[in-house]
Amino acid sequence: MADDEQLRTALVEDLDAGFEAVVRTHGDVVHAVARRTADRPADAEDLAAEALLRAYRALRGYDARRIGRLDLRPWLLTILLNTARNDRRDAARRPRTDGAADPPDRPSPVPGPDERAAATDLRERLAVLVAELPVAQRTAVVLRHVVDLPVAEVAAVLACSEGTARSHAARGLAALRARLTPEETS
Amino acid sequence: MTDSLLEDLRDLAGPAPATLAERVVDGWVQVPGPLGDVYAVVGARGVRLLRTAAYAGELGTFLEDYRTRHGRPVRPAARPPRGLLPALRGTGPGPALDLDALTPFAREVLAVTARIPSGQTRPYGWVAREAGHPKAVRAVGSVLARNPVPLLVPCHRVVRGDGDLGQYLSGRADKVALLEREGVELDRLADLAASGTRLIGSDTTGVVCLPTCHHARRITTAHRHGFASLDRARAAGYRPCRDCRP
Incomplete structure (x- = not known):
């Protein structure tokens, strides 16, 4: 590398x-x-x-x-x-027109009920929850915590201050914790 | 204390598929062909561009032109794509082609052209009809003049309706050389064109063919009859050949 x-x-x-x-x-x-x-x-x-x-x-x-x-x-x-x-x-x-796309009335990638039901293991379930976050929180969580970028880089990509980047990521994390059931976060 | 949520989030990152780099960076090769060396640019889905070195000029100019026109990086490829060398020797069906950048009409014209057998020719109007747009004869000429993969899609086998060989993207001399190499009897075709003969029929089978069709070439002199048009042949009781579909 x-x-x-x-x-x-x-x-x-x-x-x-x-x-x-x-x-x-x-x-x-x-x-x-x-x-x-x-x-x-x-x-x-x-x-x-x-x-x-x-x-x-x-x-x-x-x-x-x-x-x-x-x-x-x-x-x-x-x-x-x-x-x-x-x-x-x-x-x-x-x-x-190729029949491959979802109806385009959803601005964010919220998975359908079938995908929720199939999300049995934790990683799939977590991926679904991340996908359901509002765009700013999702992007901040992905950049900061999934691919592990430093806050300064997250802020550069989001074109915001480091404080704002931190707060988007923190609110995203809090939302994820709230939606995970207790036995999975213990 | 470790935070399991943070660990789980990091697990959502995986390596990119091994194919990502080859989908982004195309490869080039220089290999021998029937008219001397050719340059070919190959993407992940197949050959994207092929030109004879004699026509394209310096390799560096050819590659820079590709980068500018297509906005894609191109690097030396480790080896030619499977099928390229046999196709250029005339001994194989050819490599995969990536023609996604073309219009659907252009792709259909090239698909029809690719089915013309070696050693045979077809008129531009025939390609237009087979591609489902019988009136788009000039448009067929435009598509073939810009064929991104000549030799692999044999646009040299498409000739004018009056029997003249017509033009070729790297010059008429190349078209003559390629057809002669495939055994097309250009002198005989010129004589037929001069006498206004467009089709050849056999009075033993009652079938009429384009002059280069392998069925037409088997007709002996005593049974061979020339026609100026399909209508005339039909009026004389002949039916069109199912292989060359005049």
Whole structure:
């Protein structure tokens, strides 16, 4: 795994080779956030790939100085969350015709009754509860606690103060604790 | 004291599928083909672009043009995709193709073109009809002129309705060379075109074919009859061949 300084140098030297290294280094975190942000888990890889390609297109227009200042992980995650938001908006505007999409009248990815019933083991149940959080809390919990970003990075991705980021994450955690049944939190 | 909720949340993060990197970063190869080396760009779903080196020029220019047009990174691939080399030698069905960036009409035109057998030719109008848009003859020409995967989808086998070979994306000379290599008798086709003969029928079977159809090539001189149109052939009691569907 390369660190960000090496990645930035690689991007300036050879954009495509450097970008492949960026994907190998940060692909897991981008995918993990996509997995917990996409409306349907099956879309996570599509969403992650689309966001990474958007990042590549942006990088093609950046000069060496701008690349040298990039904080890669929060920058990629910002692009991912924007991509997810645009996808949700597009899906709401024109329903997919391939029969694969849910009715687009739900702004947040709330699982249906079947998925609730199937969520027998704790991880599935927790994933469902995370998906049910309001967007700001969900995003903060995913960034801070699922992929374990420092608060400063969570704030950078959410474009808010560290205090606000902390409070979104804390309220999300509190909501999760309240909804988990006692035997599961003991 | 450990907080089990925080541990459980961290368990919700898993590694990305191994396919993510190859879905984002395409690979290129340079391999021998029937007109000299070709460059090919391959994505996770198949070959996305193929050009002869003679037509595309320097590799660096070709790759930079791909990155600009498609907005996708492309790196050297470890090996050619399965099926590419046999297809370029003319001995295999060919690699998977990724034509998702094309319109449905363009994809259908290429799918129809891909079914034209080696050593045979079909008119643009025939492709238009088979693709379900019989009037879109010029549109077929436009799609084939921009074929992202020539040689793999053999657009060199599509010719003008009057028997002339017509144009080719990397020049008419390449079209002539490819058809000759497949054994198409270009002199005979030129003679037929000059005499206004579009179809060949056999008076023993009562079937009429396009001139390059393998059934037409088997008809002996004594039983061979030329026709200027399908209507004329029908009027003479012939039915169209079920294989070449004139």
